[in-house]
Amino acid sequence: MSFRFTRRSFLKSTALCFDAAAFAISDDNTQNEEKDVWAIVSDMHISEWTETPPEHNVRFQSVINAMLAEPVKPRRIFLLGDNVYSGKQEQYNRLLEILQPAVDAGIGIHAALGDHDNLENFRAIREKLLPPEAKADKSITHFVRTEPWATGDDKHIEILETQRANFFVLDSLVKTNQEEGKFGKEQLDWLAAELDKRKDKPAVLMAHHVAVDVSKFADGGLADAIPFWKIIGKRRQVKAFFFGHSHYWFNHRSGNVHQVNFPSIYRCPPLSVLGWVLMTLHDDGVCLTLKTCDPADKRNGQQVNLRFV
Numbered sequence: 222m223s224f225r226f227t228r229r230s231f232l233k234s235t236a237l238c239f240d241a242a243a244f245a246i247s248d249d250n251t252q253n254e255e256k257d258v259w260a261i262v263s264d265m266h267i268s269e270w271t272e273t274p275p276e277h278n279v280r281f282q283s284v285i286n287a288m289l290a291e292p293v294k295p296r297r298i299f300l301l302g303d304n305v306y307s308g309k310q311e312q313y314n315r316l317l318e319i320l321q322p323a324v325d326a327g328i329g330i331h332a333a334l335g336d337h338d339n340l341e342n343f344r345a346i347r348e349k350l351l352p353p354e355a356k357a358d359k360s361i362t363h364f365v366r367t368e369p370w371a372t373g374d375d376k377h378i379e380i381l382e383t384q385r386a387n388f389f390v391l392d393s394l395v396k397t398n399q400e401e402g403k404f405g406k407e408q409l410d411w412l413a414a415e416l417d418k419r420k421d422k423p424a425v426l427m428a429h430h431v432a433v434d435v436s437k438f439a440d441g442g443l444a445d446a447i448p449f450w451k452i453i454g455k456r457r458q459v460k461a462f463f464f465g466h467s468h469y470w471f472n473h474r475s476g477n478v479h480q481v482n483f484p485s486i487y488r489c490p491p492l493s494v495l496g497w498v499l500m501t502l503h504d505d506g507v508c509l510t511l512k513t514c515d516p517a518d519k520r521n522g523q524q525v526n527l528r529f530v
């Protein structure tokens with residue numbers, strides 16, 4: 222991208238992408254096959270509280286209830302970062318409390334970390350996000366990398382191998398409350414090697430930050446966006462990159478990679494929406510169904526089909 226990516230240009234690109242999305246809307250056509258359904262949510266910014274929980278915490282509780290009320294329960298929930306407000310342990314404890322009904326329903330939860338997160342405090346709750354049913358599910362091979370790199374850089378990374386696609390949950394957090402993100406050379410080298418081991422299925426990459434160079438994105442881009450795109454652009458199995466951070470809901474395509482920016486639960490900028498997404502996997506792509514926090518919003522139920530060709 223050659224333009225400076227600002228809130229203003231985001232508004233313009235969002236408007237364009239809603240137009241583009243209108244062409245991609247179609248019926249979800251998996252009626253005759255077993256549904257392969259997942260939930261994706263971003264930027265909850267869960268806060269601590271003493272007496273009354275803040276509005277966004279309550280909103281996220283409602284979202285979890287809505288996920289559990291779906292006719293086909295999501296197999297897993299992906300969190301795309303800025304999971305808590307400022308990385309505090311108490312906030313992660315509250316996050317776990319809100320997620321507990323999903324965990325109790327046997328749904329495993331996987332999280333990317335964003336600029337409001339804290340690795341050490343997240344790790345204190347991570348094991349509790351995987352119930353025994355999720356661990357016993359042989360249809361998903363789950364890998365978690367927890368060892369620090371040789372440089373001492375420490376990241377939380379997960380891979381989920383499934384029948385139709387491989388999911389890579391990446392870590393772009395540098396330091397809690399530092400807006401700019403970075404994968405780091407070791408994570409990028411690791412990503413290239415792990416992608417090369419998995420050429421047979423579509424790869425869907427997930428991380429918190431917008432994959433735009435920091436010099437072009439005023440609100441905290443990715444310091445190593447350029448090497449990231451060099452790695453994924455030439456690996457044809459990479460079909461999609463899902464991210465949060467901007468709190469906008471839009472999609473566009475960069476070469477062979479569908480980029481999807483997921484909406485926030487915490488706050489909604491102009492023209493965007495508060496909500497989450499139900500993802501149905503098909504043999505040749507995914508259908509993303511927007512679930513708005515306000516059920517009366519006319520965008521509720523909007524579907525975007527991404528073909529993995």
Ligand SMILES: [Fe+2]
Pocket residue numbers: 303335336337429465466467
């Ligand atoms: Fe963020």
